Amino acid sequence: MNSIIQKAPGHFHGGIHPPEFKSLSNQKSIERIPLPEFLLLPLKQHIGSVDEAVVSVGDKICKGQLVAIPTQFGAAIHSPADATVVAIEPSLVGHPSGKPVMALKLQVSKRNSSESFEELKSTENSEWKTLPLEQLINKVQEAGIVGLGGATFPTATKLRTQPVDTLIINAMECEPYITCDDRLLQEKADEVLQGALIASHLLNAKQIIFATEDNKPEAIESLKKAILDSQAKNVKIVVAPTKYPSGGEKQTIELVTGKQVPHGQLPASLGIAVQNVATVKAIRDAILFNQPLTERVVTLTGDLVKTAGNYVIPFGTPVSHLIELLKIDKSQLEAVIFGGPMMGQSIRDFGAPVTKSTNCIIFNKKKSNQHDWVIEAKQHKSCIRCSECQQACPVDLLPQQLLWFSQSEQWEPLEEHGLLDCIECGACAYVCPSEIPLVHYFRYGKSEIADLKANKKKSEKAKERYDFREMRLERAKAERAAKHKKAAEARKKAAQDANKDPDGKQAAINAALERVKQKKNKQTSDNKSSEGEN
Amino acid sequence: MRLSSPFFHHALSTDKVMLLVIGALIPGAAIQCFYFGYGVLINLVLCALVANLSELLFLKFRGRALDALKDNSATLTGILLGLAIPPTLPFWMSIVGVSFAIIFAKQLYGGLGFNPFNPAMVGYVLLLISFPVEMTAWLPSTEIASHFPNFTESLQLIFLSETSRGLTVADFRTVADGFTMATPLDHVKTAHTMGKISSEIVTDPMYNTNLIGWNWVNYGFLFGGLLLLATKTIRWQIPFAVLASIIVTSALLNWFDAERFSTPVFHLTTGATMLGAFFIATDPVSASTTPKGRLIYGVLIGFFVVTIRTFGGYPEAMGFAVLLLNLAAPTIDHYTRPVIYGHRQGNTNV
Secondary structure, three states: OOHHEEEEOOOOOOOOOOOOOOOOOOOOEEOOOOOEEEEEEEEEOOOOOOOOOOOOOOOOEEEOOOEOOOOOOOOOEEEOOOOOEEEEEEOOOOOOOOOOOEEEEEEEOOOOOOOOOOOOOOOOOOOOHHHHHHHHHHHHOOOOOOOOOOOOOHHHHHHOOOOOOOEEEEEOOOOOOHHHHHHHHHHHHHHHHHHHHHHHHHHHHHEEEEEEOOOOOHHHHHHHHHHHOOOOOOOEEEEEOOOOOOOOHHHHHHHHHOOOOOOOOHHHOOOOOEEEEEHHHHHHHHHOOOOOOOOEEEEOOOOOOOOOOOEEEEEOEHHHHHHHHOOHHHHHHHEEEEOOOOOOOEEOOOOOOOOOOOEEEEEEEEOOOOOOOOOOOOOOOOOOOHHHHHHOOOOOHHHHHHHHHHHHHHHHHHOOOHHOOOOOOOOOHHHOOOOHHHHHHHHHHHHHHHHHHHHHHHHHHHHHHHHHHHHHHHHHHHHHHHHHHHHHHHHHHHHHHHOOOOHHHHHHHHHHHHHHHHHHHHHHHHHHHHHHHO | OOEEEOOOOOOOHHHHHHHHHHHHHHHHHHHHHHHHHHHHHHEEEEEEEHHHHHHHHHHHHHHOOOOHHHHHHHOOOOOHHHHHHHOOOOOHHHHHHHHHHHHHHHHHHOOOOEEEHHHHHHHHHHHHHHHHHHHHHOOOOOOOOOOOOHHHHHHHHHOOOOOOOOOOHHHHHHHHOOOOOOHHHHHHHHHHHHHOHHHHHHHOOHHHHHHHHHHHHHHHHHHHHHHHHHOOOOHHHHHHHHHHHHHHHHHHHHOOOOOOOOHHHHOOOOOOHHHHHHHHHHOOOOOOOHHHHHHHHHHHHHHHHHHHHHHHHOOOOOHHHHHHHHHHHHHHHHHHHOOOOOOOHHHOOO
């Protein structure tokens, strides 16, 4: 039954082959870590706005309890453990901005020792297929599920974007070091498949494609077995050659279908939805076991970790707890990388917690020869326009030109050259012989363009208001003018009438006569009425 | 640890790229030395020194970090110019050419990465139009020369313009039967101007022997160029397009009138063809940077090389062709931008 496994029909431009370092962590089974004493649970672990806490300081909460709800766009957050809320305050949680984010500090009350990563014990909800789709999608929403590939886009919203013909399960995991999806597939392929089938049901999709790279043969084998065992139809595995960044959503789609998502549109415009391996597993747990998302599999790896592998880690677990658990030599550690080395984020504050977006934490020895990567004209060598970046760019941009425009702050040509299509994968900076922090420049350019647009919008609005005011004043003026004209005409008419009787004598006589007449009338009527009264 | 992603970096550094290019020049340069004497070597050393000195001076004037010297780009410019000039060029001319290349064509524009023109070729063309006689006074290859300068004589020719025995460059250019030998390109051009036809020219044994030296120099640079391709130091588009275009243009002319126009093989293996195609036209800073643009850029260089060699006033044209196309590179880049992901009309298969 090799027809289940197919070679990727498409390919994408550029890409790179960085050293993988995956064997550090993909040989060991997933383990659960013991809970820390305190959890720091940020109220923003998703794309969207900061959630609002629905518990207060001092509250005793239990595992899985809803602790925060989205105010606008976002995802719910649940407690990963039985705990007491000790504080709700802005805390440093390793947000890319470096700014504090509102977070719950929880004191864990029952620090049960490590249990294995095993089946959920509650009973399976076998009725789910009979429930209406919207109700099921709401359940996914209530479970606080977001895209666990790293983008953390609320999954329910994605599930509502229909119609969809093909559900692609993204198991590329193309970044070096990261193996959490690989391990999850090796150990729990059946559950992932179950999740994929549920997601496909929710999307009314006709087929499911697992997209992966050829560097994960065990995962592919285990997935194949699961598919055969389940006798699920219209499920296949598409294997692409290992190349970074094949796991980028757009690149995955191009690999699997040979098509590109049109600029400014969603994958749904091609009838495609893409979900990550861990995400569909979370969907399964939510639908079948009413399990909210409170923990995830995280790869803990790097040359300082002796027991590198994948661990189930509750959200809110601070890095310092992991450093202790893994017995990492802190003196060798300058910073950790959250995520992969290509698109991750360096974190120097070890109080920062694992969140829904954390798929990997890399603990590497600090290197003395690597200077800090900052934008300063004299800090890096000049661009020699070798175009290696262009060769590496998966979206076919010209990074060398973008750099030129970024450095000279020419925002309009920068945008016109497609800066906003940049996915910040870092392939360009990886191959740059002058070690120019290209992605850094591009992020800067993007934020400047966003600013410029916001300002433009603002000034357009102001102009609109100004124009309206001008119009209103003009109208009032015109109205006044019309009124004056009318009045003037009336006066003119009156004057003309007067002209017919130059001295106004006749008019005066007429008026006097009229007055007399009225007086008379009044007198008679008054007499009549007084007579009546008497 | 870097502040922002990516945290991985893997590439040849710019310094090493330049070193690799210099290294790949060695086979060709060695052959050139073999056929045309120590003057080649002396020029290379002189030009590299002057290039670095000029760079150092102007980095200082501009208040820039002297670290930039370590990128080896000045050395490369010096070496490329050193290979392009005759082996007996008076030293002060070399100094004028190299310092002009570095100071005016590179540093005044902002240094490495900001020069619109290939600095070595700017220096070369400056010398060529200022000192046309000296710049075309190539020695005959060692096999036909009646006197061939040894190391001391080469030094004396370059720095004192005559040897201790009173011989000048003109004497060294005379071959056995009293003729003055020019480069094959020059020879053919003059012969054609004098009304000779190709079949007459190729019967001259002196010319043929001289040609062999030039052929070997070109093979040397071709070999070095292939090394650059193999190490992915340069991409294939520009050299391929230059050579293909030279072949097509010269083949068309040759097919039109074989007696008046030289063969593709002649164009490929004489003059600065291989040096130009692999080492000069590929200077990334001043060349086109898009894949399609590089093809157009190369094709036009090849076209101009053959047409200027054939119809122009100068026997060699690589310098002119490259500078002309340097001028056009920004426009070429503008019109050959690749289609960005998702912007393709019709959104069909890739």
